Amino acid sequence: MFTSNLQTDMGFLKFFNLLMFLLSFFATQPTFSYSSSFTSKFLDLAKEPNVADWMVDIRRKIHENPELGYEEFETSELIRSELKRLGISFKYPVVVTGVIGFIGTGRPPFVAIRADMDALPIQELVEWEHKSKVPGKMHACGHDAHVAMLLGAAKILKAHEKEIRGTVVLVFQPAEDGGTGAAKKVLDTGVLENVSAIFGLHVTNIIPLGEVTSRSGPLSAGVGLFEAIISGKGGHAALPQHSIDPILAASNVIVSLQHIVSREADPLDSQVVTVGKVQAGSAYNVIPDSVTVGGSFRAFSKDGQMQMSQRIEQVITGQAAVQRCNATVRFFKPFFPPTVNNGDLHEIFRSVAGSMLGINKVKGIQPLMASEDFAFYQEVIPGYFFLLGMENASVERLESPHSPYFKVNEDAFPYGAALHASLAANYLLKLHQEVPVVEGKYNDE
């Protein structure tokens, strides 16, 4: 009896474990089911030469003529001429060179998809047919690809405009990389006031072509930049007693700044302080008057950022004083907030990307210490940012963004365009299913 009871118990336990496994399995699977015409069919469309090759042509044109932040005049002109050709209405200028397009009913709900447009002050070292024609400037972060893919999405969405349950807002944003917070300026124009959700992507060499990666919650850190001038009294290197040496003070400042993270931050709350700029002196036998020290600091919360900025200022002025120097510290505002992905949009992303690429191609990722000004949108609009894989190791290994050897794998474009289009269209479809929109007169502009 005991044995048979035990066997029965064991049998029940096995059944119970199986039940729990199945429950947990289904609990982690995407729960939304979306229109396949907005997922696999969009990808098929994006792979057709009139979309795929067209995106490649656009990207190469932009790549040959890179423009820095707020100077993207020809890039903007190219975007507008393509939108006109597609019959897509737009607003321009939005923050100098920005373009905001509209596809769909022209009425709520509104969902935005965003691309950045700016290049970097880097000399391209890749030798190829479409190398940058502007000395010292290069699309080394893939923003040329981002523009091309957003235009690809626009073309796909325009072809399905009648099926769109609301309005897709195309955001071509200037100056992502300059550290000036252009995304905040776009928000300040009010052009995204009625937008219910915003999606953005960045190409990456850290995952293979055909895969995407992101996470719910914090994806990348917030960042702030600082610059300090430490002033002493210059003089002859042989007579330090007649000088006040700012280089020694700066050395102590740099070492002490590293103690903020190592001794004051919670080890489980990631933070970074990096001094990336030190400028002083021009002779071997002269103590200079002053030293400029600059750097960046990163954290995953606004409180963390504020606290770090306070301590950076205290450490710099305090350590300078120890060496009889004066210091002034300047912070470049606004600080970039952390990029925090909305949990509901994460589910939509997993569902849409999973049905388009296969759920095994939708990867998770640890939070990154890099920053992205898309975070400004996420402070006021539920937003979702993800990385689009383009590594194809069998062909070549790609360099990281901001390298003069940076290359884009153009085979990734159909995936990026289709995902942009599908996320926007499916998001609106979901809203439509949940909250039927009351038809009525609505003036957006």
Ligand SMILES: [Zn+2]
């Ligand atoms: Zn960049």
Ligand SMILES: [Zn+2]
């Ligand atoms: Zn970038």
